[in-house]
Amino acid sequence: MTQERTEALDASPRLFESDLLDKLSRVHHLTPVVIYTPIILGLAFYSLSEVGLGLLLLGFVIGYLGWTLTEYFGHRYLFHTVFPLPFGLGPRFQFLIHGVHHIYPSDPLRLVMPPLLSAPIMLIALTIIRLIFGGAFGWPVLAGFMAGYVIYDCVHYWTHHGQPASDFGKWVKRLHMLHHFRDAEKGFGVHAIWWDYVFGTAYQKGDTPGSKAV
Numbered sequence: 001m002t003q004e005r006t007e008a009l010d011a012s013p014r015l016f017e018s019d020l021l022d023k024l025s026r027v028h029h030l031t032p033v034v035i036y037t038p039i040i041l042g043l044a045f046y047s048l049s050e051v052g053l054g055l056l057l058l059g060f061v062i063g064y065l066g067w068t069l070t071e072y073f074g075h076r077y078l079f080h081t082v083f084p085l086p087f088g089l090g091p092r093f094q095f096l097i098h099g100v101h102h103i104y105p106s107d108p109l110r111l112v113m114p115p116l117l118s119a120p121i122m123l124i125a126l127t128i129i130r131l132i133f134g135g136a137f138g139w140p141v142l143a144g145f146m147a148g149y150v151i152y153d154c155v156h157y158w159t160h161h162g163q164p165a166s167d168f169g170k171w172v173k174r175l176h177m178l179h180h181f182r183d184a185e186k187g188f189g190v191h192a193i194w195w196d197y198v199f200g201t202a203y204q205k206g207d208t209p210g211s212k213a214v
Contacts, residue, residue, distance in 0.1 A: 012107045026109035029157040036146050043143035050136040063144025068192035076188040105180050112153040155191035
């Protein structure tokens with residue numbers, strides 16, 4: 001790989017003319033851990049007093065699985081779709097939410113979601129969870145959903161900058177690198193890789209590269 005190509009992969013390009021917006025678009029990879037871990041623990045302790053350990057664990061698992069489906073379908077149908085937005089803004093929107101990551105995949109400051117993006121997702125999840133599960137049981141479900149998100153962001157950063165030692169870790173990293181550098185039409189689960197096998201988007205030996213660039 002040439003030095004120019006390596007620099008392009010690691011670059012952190014400017015996305016907005018506004019200095020403030022551009023700064024907010026960059027985030028340290030531990031930010032989700034710092035922000036959401038106290039919230040997750042708080043919800044878990046509160047839920048323990050409200051619903052007990054059994055329902056706490058059940059709700060946590062349901063929430064986690066809910067995140068993994070959000071991760072898969074969001075990546076597949078939101079991040080990789082150019083929507084017909086007014087004023088021709090579809091390509092720009094897709095570039096900002098995900099396309100830039102495929103052009104600069106190792107940008108260390110844009111491998112996890114900035115709070116301005118993750119917070120609305122959590123608020124939407126809170127609304128949906130409370131509508132489906134009600135009050136007390138909804139809190140452990142939300143905790144599990146948030147935990148899934150934090151795991152996703154950590155694994156995503158690690159797939160680009162980590163050096164896995166285990167066979168499983170190497171497999172997860174390889175699948176994500178295939179998504180970036182071989183066929184972006186497959187491999188939508190970043191850490192929830194099993195959904196690609198369930199929904200038929202897993203890589204198979206002998207596959208030819210897909211046609212979509214992002």
